[in-house]
Amino acid sequence: MSEPPPAPLAARASPRLVALSGGVGGAKLVDGLRHVYPPHELVVVANTGDDFEHLGLPISPDLDTLVYTLCGLADPQRGWGRAEETWACMEALAALGGPDWFRLGDRDLALHLWRRERLRTGLPLSSVTRELCARLAIPLTILPMTDERVATMLDTDEGTLGFQEYFVHRRCAPRVRRIFFEGVDEARPAPGVAEALASEAVSGIVICPSNPYLSIDPILAIAGIRDALGRSRAPVLAVSPIVAGEALKGPAAKLLRELSGASSAYEVARRYAALIDIFVLDVRDQGLRTQIEALGMEVLVTDTVMHTAEDRRRLAAVLRGHLEPG
Amino acid sequence: MSEPPPAPLAARASPRLVALSGGVGGAKLVDGLRHVYPPHELVVVANTGDDFEHLGLPISPDLDTLVYTLCGLADPQRGWGRAEETWACMEALAALGGPDWFRLGDRDLALHLWRRERLRTGLPLSSVTRELCARLAIPLTILPMTDERVATMLDTDEGTLGFQEYFVHRRCAPRVRRIFFEGVDEARPAPGVAEALASEAVSGIVICPSNPYLSIDPILAIAGIRDALGRSRAPVLAVSPIVAGEALKGPAAKLLRELSGASSAYEVARRYAALIDIFVLDVRDQGLRTQIEALGMEVLVTDTVMHTAEDRRRLAAVLRGHLEPG
Numbered sequence: 001m002s003e004p005p006p007a008p009l010a011a012r013a014s015p016r017l018v019a020l021s022g023g024v025g026g027a028k029l030v031d032g033l034r035h036v037y038p039p040h041e042l043v044v045v046a047n048t049g050d051d052f053e054h055l056g057l058p059i060s061p062d063l064d065t066l067v068y069t070l071c072g073l074a075d076p077q078r079g080w081g082r083a084e085e086t087w088a089c090m091e092a093l094a095a096l097g098g099p100d101w102f103r104l105g106d107r108d109l110a111l112h113l114w115r116r117e118r119l120r121t122g123l124p125l126s127s128v129t130r131e132l133c134a135r136l137a138i139p140l141t142i143l144p145m146t147d148e149r150v151a152t153m154l155d156t157d158e159g160t161l162g163f164q165e166y167f168v169h170r171r172c173a174p175r176v177r178r179i180f181f182e183g184v185d186e187a188r189p190a191p192g193v194a195e196a197l198a199s200e201a202v203s204g205i206v207i208c209p210s211n212p213y214l215s216i217d218p219i220l221a222i223a224g225i226r227d228a229l230g231r232s233r234a235p236v237l238a239v240s241p242i243v244a245g246e247a248l249k250g251p252a253a254k255l256l257r258e259l260s261g262a263s264s265a266y267e268v269a270r271r272y273a274a275l276i277d278i279f280v281l282d283v284r285d286q287g288l289r290t291q292i293e294a295l296g297m298e299v300l301v302t303d304t305v306m307h308t309a310e311d312r313r314r315l316a317a318v319l320r321g322h323l324e325p326g
Numbered sequence: 327m328s329e330p331p332p333a334p335l336a337a338r339a340s341p342r343l344v345a346l347s348g349g350v351g352g353a354k355l356v357d358g359l360r361h362v363y364p365p366h367e368l369v370v371v372a373n374t375g376d377d378f379e380h381l382g383l384p385i386s387p388d389l390d391t392l393v394y395t396l397c398g399l400a401d402p403q404r405g406w407g408r409a410e411e412t413w414a415c416m417e418a419l420a421a422l423g424g425p426d427w428f429r430l431g432d433r434d435l436a437l438h439l440w441r442r443e444r445l446r447t448g449l450p451l452s453s454v455t456r457e458l459c460a461r462l463a464i465p466l467t468i469l470p471m472t473d474e475r476v477a478t479m480l481d482t483d484e485g486t487l488g489f490q491e492y493f494v495h496r497r498c499a500p501r502v503r504r505i506f507f508e509g510v511d512e513a514r515p516a517p518g519v520a521e522a523l524a525s526e527a528v529s530g531i532v533i534c535p536s537n538p539y540l541s542i543d544p545i546l547a548i549a550g551i552r553d554a555l556g557r558s559r560a561p562v563l564a565v566s567p568i569v570a571g572e573a574l575k576g577p578a579a580k581l582l583r584e585l586s587g588a589s590s591a592y593e594v595a596r597r598y599a600a601l602i603d604i605f606v607l608d609v610r611d612q613g614l615r616t617q618i619e620a621l622g623m624e625v626l627v628t629d630t631v632m633h634t635a636e637d638r639r640r641l642a643a644v645l646r647g648h649l650e651p652g
Contacts, residue, residue, distance in 0.1 A: 055439045056382065056446065086414050092436035097461050098443065106432040110418035113381045117424065120382065135423050 014201035015141070016041035017323070019208055022215025023050075023062045024079045024249050025241055025306075026208030027069035030140070032312030033206070034070065036320045039139040043196040045225075047210070048125070048144045049152035049181055049218030050163045054102050055093075057112035058119060062215065063129055063144060064111065071136040079249055082107045102168055126190040141192065145219045148187040152218055153180050163214070172251040176258050179213050184221045197228035204323035205229060207238035209304060211252040212271050213259065220275070229275055235323060237278040239304055239315075240265040244284045248305065266291055273297065278322065280304060340527035341467070342367035343649070345534055348541025349376075349388045350405045350575050351567055351632075352534030353395035356466070358638030359532070360396065362646045365465040369522040371551075373536070374451070374470045375478035375507055375544030376489045380428050381419075383438035384445060388541065389455055389470060390437065397462040405575055407434045428494055452516040467518065471545045474513040478544055479506050489540070498577040502584050505539050510547045523554035530649035531555060533564035535630060537578040538597050539585065546601070555601055561649060563604040565630055565641075566591040570610045574631065592617055599623065604648065606630060 017037055019030055021044050030044050047062045061080065068074035068082055075083040085105035094100040104112065111132075118128040124147035133142055152163040156174035166172060197205065210216055220226045229236050242265045247253040253263040260267045265285045269292040272279070279297050281289060282304040289299050300322055306312045343363055345356055347370050356370050373388045387406065394400035394408055401409045411431030420426040430438065437458075444454040450473035459468055478489040482500035492498060523531065536542055546552045555562050568591045573579045579589040586593045591611045595618040598605070605623050607615060608630040615625050626648055632638045 056442050057439075082418075086412060086432065088412050088432035089415065089436045089439070092408075092433035093440060096436060096440045096458070098436065098440040106412065106414035106435075107418040109432075109435065110415045110422060110424065113383075113415070114419060114422045114424040116382050132422070 014041070015043040015196045015199050016201060017204050017206060017320075018043045018045065018196045018202055019206040020045050020047075020210075020216055020219050021062065021066060021208040022047045022210030023065040024069075026062070026210040026215065027066045027074070028306045028312050029206070029208045029239060029315065030066060031069050031309070032306065032314070032316030033319070034140055035313045036316045040141075043141045043143065043192070045143050045145055045193050045196070045219055047215045047218050048146060049150050049214070050167070051149070052151070052162065052164050054104070054164075055099070056116070057104070057109070058115050058125075059102075059104075059112060060115075060125070060129075060144070063125075063142065064108075066142055067111075067129075067132060067136065067138065070138045070140060070142075081105050102164060124190070126192065141196075143192050143196070144190050145193065145222050145225070146187040147190045148183060150184045150187050150218060150222070151182040152214060153182050154178075155180070167251070172254060176255055179217065179255075179259075181218050181221050184218070185223075187222050189222050189225055193222075194224055194228060197225065197232060200233075202232065202234045204234050204319070205232055205236045206319060207236070207272065207276065209239040209241040209248075211241060211247070211250055211255070212268055213252070213255045214250075226275070235277040236275060237280060237300075237319065237323065238268070238272045238276045239280040239319075240268050240282055240285070242268050242285075243282040243305060264288065269295055269297065280319070340367070341369040341522040341525050342527060343530050343532060343646075344369045344371065344522045344528055345532040346371050346373075346536075346542055346545050347388065347392060347534040348373045348536030349391040350395075352388070352536040352541065353392045353400070354632045354638050355532070355534045355565060355641060356392060357395050357635070358632065358640070358642030359645070360466055361639045362642045366467075369467045369469065369518070371469050371471055371519050371522070371545055373541045373544050374472060375476050375540070376493070377475070378477070378488065378490050380430070380490075381425070382442070383430070383435070384441050384451075385428075385430075385438060386441075386451070386455075386470070389451075389468065390434070392468055393437075393455075393458060393462060393464065396464045396466060396468075407431050428490060450516070452518065467522075469518050469522070470516050471519065471548050471551070472513040473516045474509060476510045476513050476544060476548070477508040478540060479508050480504075481506070493577070498580060502581055505543065505581075505585075507544050507547050510544070511549075513548050515548050515551055519548075520550055520554060523551065523558060526559075528558065528560045530560050530645070531558055531562045532645060533562065533598065533602065535565040535567040535574075537567060537573070537576055537581070538594055539578070539581045540576075552601065561603040562601060563606060563626075563645065563649065564594070564598045564602045565606040565645075566594050566608055566611070568594050568611075569608040569631060590614065595621055595623065606645070 050061045073082045125144045154161050154166045154176050155178040158174040256263040256267050266288045269279045273295045280300045286301045302318045376387045399408045451470045480487050480492045480502050481504040484500040582589040592614045595605045599621045606626045612627045628644045
């Protein structure tokens with residue numbers, strides 16, 4: 001806690017690309033983008049609707065996945081937390097009868113303890129996140145969608161559940177009827193979010209291949225963000241999180257079936273229809289191209305599956321080639 | 327947090343021996359005592375003047391040392407924390423630039439996270455400690471001296487320092503002029519402390535071989551505790567924490583030199599003169615016997631050094647043999 005805080009956002013370069021992101025899929029694409037754009041010209045707006053407090057610690061799952069992915073600490077298999085993690089604290093907590101359903105690794109705990117100390121000094125989450133990125137030498141700007149508390153809630157056939165209750169505790173088993181974002185009416189975009197989206201320098205706004213309901217909707221529900229996308233002169237591009245009818249990670253396909261009646265890239269495009277100019281469709285789904293174009297958007301077909309670091313870069317390069325031709 | 331809370335103190339057996347204890351030395355003697363007394367007839371009153379908050383977690387060094395020692399988890403070398411501990415969280419915290427001067431092991435962290443959660447429900451420290459002992463199957467009654475916040479402060483040649491600042495950060499280097507206990511005037515004994523000291527069933531009150539200034543004085547400074555020792559019909563016995571002029575652990579000898587002019591078992595006995603009936607002098611110091619008897623107390627000479635578990639039991643058996651002859 002002894003080093004000076006990093007430079008304020010205003011001192012940074014103008015944003016060139018703004019990405020709206022959830023966790024794993026978004027983080028992979030952002031990791032690709034930073035290799036094909038100057039990293040300090042990238043602004044990532046992250047979902048914080050999954051944020052919650054556990055053991056008194058402030059957990060920001062999507063921010064953390066972005067941060068760990070971008071500094072190379074993310075666990076490549078698990079999809080959350082840190083690589084080469086140990087679990088001594090959780091084991092000792094379980095032995096005390098404490099709650100261990102949400103697993104925090106020993107190294108991951110350090111981030112949450114650190115974050116709590118910083119938040120306790122009165123700093124907002126956006127400032128603490130900026131400081132975190134500076135300490136981990138992440139040159140991108142990562143912004144929480146808001147500094148206020150917004151909680152994703154799910155009305156299900158087992159009652160209304162908080163996100164972590166649904167996602168971790170109940171493993172997405174309950175059937176979802178409706179999703180809402182507690183506190184969203186009072187929430188303002190975090191400092192820098194509206195400015196980035198309104199910047200004349202931006203050549204594209206990317207909706208990452210994240211869960212449309214759980215990761216992107218909360219961001220769009222923050223006052224002014226959806227409108228800012230509509231007002232932007234830069235094209236808005238969405239990468240499909242659904243490939244061949246399934247999500248690569250998480251409950252997006254299940255939610256599409258429960259809330260839209262069918263799980264397909266077409267359903268995703270339809271949800272984004274009023275919002276986006278370009279839909280990036282996986283090559284495995286190219287049969288849907290004409291149908292999606294009929295929604296009034298341009299369709300870009302490419303391989304969107306990111307298994308390797310090279311995949312991330314290749315997809316990012318395709319996006320840049322399309323947004324900044326020539 | 328799903329199990330029912332343990333039985334209240336009132337349901338327990340009458341106390342037979344009450345021990346006032348600090349950390350390591352006291353915990354060793356208590357560990358011996360529980361082998362020579364029925365453990366559920368032992369009540370330990372622990373110093374909480376060293377308690378502090380670190381990383382937002384409530385740390386109770388002496389309670390924790392007692393608990394870890396009594397359930398066999400204490401590190402035998404280090405004198406604090408748990409055996410076979412790992413430090414992944416502290417290393418990650420240091421990498422973030424967080425405060426790592428007070429080292430919390432990964433397993434030890436679990437206890438503090440757990441305790442914080444329990445305290446946040448509104449339970450006092452005494453209840454949380456009782457629950458902790460139940461969960462760890464410790465059959466003794468361990469009571470914090472008070473549920474209120476009392477902070478041991480040291481006036482030194484480098485200014486006024488909190489205990490951890492003095493002990494951990496500054497490694498006891500500053501010269502101490504005066505010690506005081508912040509908040510002690512408002513503090514009441516924790517539930518069960520006064521009752522145990524006043525119980526007709528008690529056959530002895532033991533002041534453990536703990537630091538007289540830093541571990542025992544805070545307990546005695548709580549309203550009514552010193553008087554309760556004076557009123558008790560049971561003999562009050564103190565085991566010298568000084569052997570051959572030195573403390574086996576910690577700054578007791580240095581503090582005796584700085585505050586009483588000399589470090590010897592005699593100085594300890596003199597400090598306790600108005601309070602105790604029996605002084606347990608180490609066999610290495612038997613030359614001081616007559617001088618200490620002249621203070622108006624009985625002197626019991628034995629080997630007080632506890633290197634092994636057997637040493638602990640032997641010393642405890644000597645005390646019991648003296649307090650409950652025949």
